[in-house]
Amino acid sequence: MTRPPVTDRPATEDSAPSHRSLDGLVLAPVADQAPGQVGTGTRFRYHERDGEVWAEYAGGDVVRGHLVGTRAGDRLDFRYVQLRRDGTTASGHCVSTVVELPDGRLRLEETWEWESQPGSGTSVVEQLPGDGR
Incomplete structure (x- = not known):
């Protein structure tokens, strides 16, 4: 089954571009x-x-999960793959905007969007408070 590609969506109007590195940050x-x-329990x-x-x-x-991709x-x-507590695995594709x-x-x-199963959506992850650099 062919799924439509993930499309980038713009950052919110009150956000400014951020060129800070994600290296070493913990997000949830x-x-x-x-x-x-x-x-919310995932880090x-x-x-x-x-x-x-x-x-x-x-x-x-x-x-356990891993993601790998690029930043422009x-x-x-990026693409992601994960192992769930029930022993199943899943993989997908994500496009994110850094704000x-x-x-x-x-x-x-x-x-x-999942690539290994049906489904797609949106989500937000944020740097944990106190994880500043």
């Missing part, structure tokens, strides 16, 4: 998704170098 979803997906540790981004993540219904300005484009919050933390506004 601001809301739970459906069971078996990332949720993403990001790495970034020379336009490449990658992260490890775990927590909640996710035992404030746009991330700097008024308090200086970073937020990723995400549009994602």
Whole structure:
């Protein structure tokens, strides 16, 4: 089954472009998704170098996950794969916009789609308070 491509969506009007590196930051979803997906208990540790981004993540219904992709300005484009607590695996594609919050933390506004199963949506992950650099 062919799915439409994920499209980038603009950052919110009150956000300014952020060129701060994601390297070493820990981010978490601001809301739970459906069971078996990332949720507020999931933590993403990001790495970034020379336009490449990658992260490890775990927590909640996710035992272990990895993402890898690229960054061009404030746009991330990556693929992800994860192992769930029920022993199943899943993979997908995500496009995110990096936004700097008024308090200086970073937020990723995400549009994602599963490639291993039906489903797509949007989500937001934010740098944890106190994880500043």
